[in-house]
Amino acid sequence: MKIVAVEAIPFAIPYRKPLRFASGEVRTAEHVLVRVRTDEGVVGVAEAPPRPYTYGETQDGILAVIRQIFAPQLVGLTLTERETVHTRMARTVGNPTAKAAVDMAIWDALGRTLDLPVTALLGGYTDRMRVSHMLGFDTPEKMVAEAERINDDYGITTFKVKVGRRPVTLDTAVVRALRERFGDAVELYVDGNRGWTAAESMRAMKDMADLDLLFAEELCPADDVQGRRWLVSHLDIPFIADESVPTPADVTREVLGGSATAISIKTARTGFTGSRRVHHLAEGLGVEVVMGNQIDGQIGTACAVAFGSAFELTARRAGELSNFLDMSDDLLANPLTIRDGHLQVPPGPGLGIDIDTDKLTRYRTDN
Template structure:
């Protein structure tokens, strides 16, 4: 089965409210829908969510690198020649969202061709995951009110709290308010997006020790080599590397150097193929993983839950699968539904979803 065409469709869907965190702020999902067409009539889809303040990609750069570099190299290749395809893609440095979208679209085609869901091809461990909801910067009262609403509406009891502000006290007050209002049955963990220094993070963790946090993610920059190692060494919960460990090689160095004790896997940045390599390395080194979120829409969330549910190690913890709730609309013909704090993997062949062409026409930016 040969690749005959690769489409890139930039689109923009506003969020219902600004999403704020230490490394940036977003008001609109400016993503790129990627479609890979074949000579047998099958089409694979995936979403590329650029994050310029983290990885340097933009909507325009994703579109350009696929149209100008990747598509000409991949045209006519067999969709199952993944190693050859990845070798060609990796001749160009960076561009993780663009490469990942192409990889996942090819997996979508593979699933469709044999009539099986991608999650089964990847491993088929379970058919759903527990959901973690991300809480952005705001006042303690507003953050707590959002968490209460999310718990009441969707049954979610795991919350990732964005921290990394100055003064640090603003974030500590939010965490303490969440614990007081939500009670002991709710799981809380923090993500600093490298916003604090190592010493600030150490002080904050000491002050939050009685709240029973379960993870600490990217509280300070990995470039602060000695400070980060001291912080990780004394951290009582798994310390998660996210944007500081974006490739299998970086993951290995991060774990062996003591920069982290757990890893966030994001299919939007390592696709399915690269994510498996990261996951298996973590298993071999005895490091936990959490399925992260690149502020994904529903299509990106489908990819995350399909991968996370496919493996025992990636399904143990709640996955960050609810950011699409903050979008004012989406592109799928059938919306995802979180119920009882879990999200099920769509059951159809491939990714098991379809794009609503009317909505795509409404939000696309290239017409």
């Protein structure tokens, strides 16, 4: 079970429509496919999505750090030496999605070697999750129409609404329109991607106090320490830390410092090894957890549902597992399918997915 190669392959797949939010927008999935090969011929895969406006990573940067730094450090290790893998990659500052993809590809290879699903290796709580769909910036009419389509086509009844525009009434009007259209038939929560000040956030939350929101996520920047603590202390719903908690140490700081009361776990950011640490920490701290979305493709979504299904705490809430629906294509031989508002873990060893080699040839950008 020794690692003999760690490969990084850039690819680009356009979105049918851009996803817009307070910290940027995504028009094309310019991601990196990571493959880990073993001496037994097993290949594990994962996906690294660059988010320069969030973590400072670019596609070229991910390729460079994996090919030039991580691969030489990891070749020769076994698939079970995951703590050694973690320690060696941790020597390099930053690069969270590059590290996460390498980690998850190793877990996938281990599951394939042992003929066991990754979700079973992690915890095996269930084999599916309810799905939450993210709605990006648009007019109230268009965002309601998208929610209607997603509800009709896939049975999804939980929506995460991107907010953070100015004036705040642009977004409070959207959330109100969604609640008026669906009543209590759907769950709604908001994500500001750090777009508002603490004062703007408070004004918006007061405007939406009658809309029965599940959560509020990253409404204002984490570096506004006093303002954020003040905001969180006045809210009567959980405040999710997302971009502000890329490591377990950040989770501890935000929760114990009074700047958050819930956590978003993103396997694209912390892999399986790091996400398990965050999960256990959140469990010990007694905070709620949501499985977040890094605007993942289907490979990243398969990783997220594998982890989220493994534990009761992460399976309790709907996970953000549907934004691959906005992509024009993907790399999987057997695409993921959302039915009746749920996404099932693909059956089979490892992540249960296979790469379509023809699609990889078509979309890779290093030919």
